[in-house]
Amino acid sequence: MQWVNFLAKEAATHSLSLKQTAAFVKYFNTENLGKSEAKLAKKLNVDVTAFRKLMREVYGKFAQNYPELTISNSQGKLEKLQAYLSAKYNSELDVLKPLAAMKLLKSLVVRKRLQQEAWVARRICKFLGYIPLALELVGRYLDKMPDLSLETLLKQLEKKRLEYEAVVNANSLMPYEYGVSEAFELSWEQLDENAQGFGCLLSLCALADIPLSVETIEDNKKQKLWEEAIADLLELHLLQQKSKVIYHLNPLIRQLFQIKLEKSNEADETKTKFAAMMLEVAKLIPQQPNPEDIFNLTPHIPHIIEVATHLSQYLGDENLITLFTKLAWFYQSQGLYQQAETWLQQCIELTQNRLGLEHSYVVTSLNKLAGLYESTGRYSEAQALYQQVLELRKRLLGGNHLDVATSLNNLGLLYESTGRYKEAEPLLEQALELRKRLLGEEHTDVATSLSYLGLLYESTGRYKEAEPLYQQALELWKRLVGKEHPHVATSLNNLAALYCYTGRYSEAEPLFKQALELRKRLLGEEHIDVATSLNNLAQLYESTGRYSEAEPSYKQALELSKRLLGDNHPDVAISLNNLAALYRHRGRYRKAKPLFEQALTICERTLGVSHPTTMTVRANYANFLRETYH
Incomplete structure (x- = not known):
């Protein structure tokens, strides 16, 4: 294999663009070794600044598989990449002896x-x-x-x-x-x-x-x-x-x-044709893929990425959003939030370049990135995007539009989750009223808004106001979708949690059990919502001092979460934290300590050190340490 052909092959392997390939091949071609960047730039008909920029991009592409290139010194990068390429070239010659x-x-x-x-x-x-x-x-x-x-x-x-x-x-x-x-x-x-x-x-x-x-x-x-x-x-x-x-x-x-x-x-x-084929495969990625989904889809991901990276111009406008969103879901479900963010950011950039800054598809892309930021605790960034989306939707669609109601709802929930209840309440109320006006009283979106407003009242201790909203939502779901539906199970769960907060455990328990059985029947035993119900029921048992019943429920929730989400997911961390807290309350400190440590490690790695869930787990662990070592 000739060296120049090897360089061309490496360029293709690392997905270099035509300009990057030209700079890379010139830079590392034997005849050009030792020549100044100015001379090489002249050969490529670009200025030195542009040439250096191209080489920085090249180093970045190679650094994905060769982390040593992340060093800051440019001369060091050159020498390390030269050594890497030479070693690989010598190992890949693969030329046989004549015999x-x-x-x-x-x-x-x-x-x-x-x-x-x-x-x-x-x-x-x-x-x-x-x-x-x-x-x-x-x-x-x-x-x-x-x-x-x-x-x-x-x-x-x-x-x-x-x-x-x-x-x-x-x-x-x-x-x-x-x-x-x-x-x-x-x-x-x-x-x-x-x-x-x-x-x-x-x-x-x-x-x-x-x-x-x-x-x-x-x-x-x-x-x-x-x-x-x-x-x-x-x-x-x-x-x-x-x-x-x-x-x-x-x-x-x-x-x-x-x-x-x-x-x-x-x-x-x-x-x-190829882009369309990969799009159809990408459509199979659910919003919350389980380990089996991930195992089955993983072989297809490099080829979907190939379309996203090199063939996105062959996708229609709406399909562009679908492909990038599905890739983001694939990585987000595994706690790989940086990769998910990258795909959503690329989606925004491509849609803006193709459609302009003020287009409904651009707004949709911004909204999806805001949702990712919210889920990973980057609330200030999520807020800015949600506000931008709300203003764009009002400007593009007018004030009386369902998408505007959705944006009001999203921003309101963000404020609620960060304790800014006074700012959240009017937004959630506006979303509910807008949905009622546009859809009528009997609609699933209205039921959803009732639940969210109930959640706000519950968070602010206004339990008497929250309870009728939860009850209305439950009855509305039953009328609209029937009693045998996952949304009914969620409403039962919400109402039961409210009863727990107000100490009405005898009323909460049958609702939690109904929700659990309904989810098992409708979704199957192996579903994350079943794990949530097991966890909620365990918390009720713990709150009422029924520790022998709480422990197996916590354990079931933990094992199910691990099977469905993998060992390094924030929901698994929450289950670990809950079981550790139970052991702590029962004085079983040796069992509690490693679970707290695992929970904190997962949260810090997946959510970051400043996420509210991470801070809660860290506080729980700190209290445990003070209790056991002082």
Whole structure:
């Protein structure tokens, strides 16, 4: 493998843009080592500042897989990346000895055929640079062409080299792997139009394993075409199968297919088709994916990201928001909030660039980012965005619109969660009145607003005002959706919690139990809402001194949360904290301490040190330490 081709491959692997690739290849090309940035910038027809900016971006891309590049010294970055690239290049040469190359070719081609033209066979190995991939391609090609002489094959390869070199000389950034490129050209000519198109489609996938489940395709004709294309690509070693539904496309083969795609008249159509395929997969990501969802979706994520990163222009306006939001949900559900934030920020930037600053889709994107900030305790940032969204919606839609009611509600709930009750109350009341006016008294959104206003009254100790709102919401849900519905369970749970706060435990317990049984029946035993109900019931048992009943409920809630959310989720931290508090109250300090520590570690890592939940857990742990060590 030539060094310049290796650099081009590394550029593709790390998703560098065309400008970044040009700067990267120039900077690290052997002939340019030691040259000043000014001279290199001149070669690229950019000023030194622009060149340095491009290289900073390059370092940032490589730093994702090579953290040592996060050092601040630019010269240190250069030296470290040079060393990294050199080590990787030497380890990836993967060139066989001449005898080993012949041995590989003999394993692929009928021995008698090679013996008849042994000298030519050795020349072919040398021509191909003793590269395993090139030998594999040629061997599979010969297997399909039993009457082709090796001498004729060698002439074909030599002709392809001359043709390819002419193209490469006209495009200095075009990747060219001696041996592999010529062998690929021969294999390409053996493919029918269907297999060629499918190979080009696969080349748009990320540099990762490719999940292909043909059986899930409902269109029988399309399924058959895909099956035939996969079989043809496998036969010529242009695609490898790793397991029943997982395939691998060699990075260089991927680049060569991409070149074919860009030269074709179907490039835009194929990219649109691929983007649509990945969008359909992204739509399968629920707002709160469980571990099974995450396991099943993980193989698809790199390819969805490939669309988000490089092919977003082939998505419609609304679909753009869908793709980025789904990616954010995937990461947010695992407590990976920084990644989730990145995708939502990119969504805002793309929609603004495409549609302008004042468009409903931009507003939707801003609102989703505000929700993420709120959930991670970044309340000042969430507030600013919620206020911006509210003003934009009023300006774009007028004051009497349901989206305005939603924004009033969101901002009101944010104020409520941060204890700013006087500011929250008028907003939540306006949201309720607006929904009643636009939707009538009998609507699910009205029931939701009643519950939120009840929550505010409950938070401010106005229990007599909260109770009728919770009761109205419960009755409204029952009338609108029937008694057997998750929203009814939530309303039962809200009312029961209010009764607990006011010491009416005998009234709360049957409601908590109804909510738990309803959730189990409607959602199944393995659902996060079931864990919430178990936790609430355990708290009631603890409040009434029934510790032997509280402990198993807390444990069930904790284990269920871990199974559904993973070990490092804020809800798991809350369950750990609750169980630790129970052990503390019962004097079982040895059991309490590690649970408090685990809860605090999870909260600090996922929510940050200033989040109210983190501060509550930290205070509980501090009180425990004072109690047990003084």
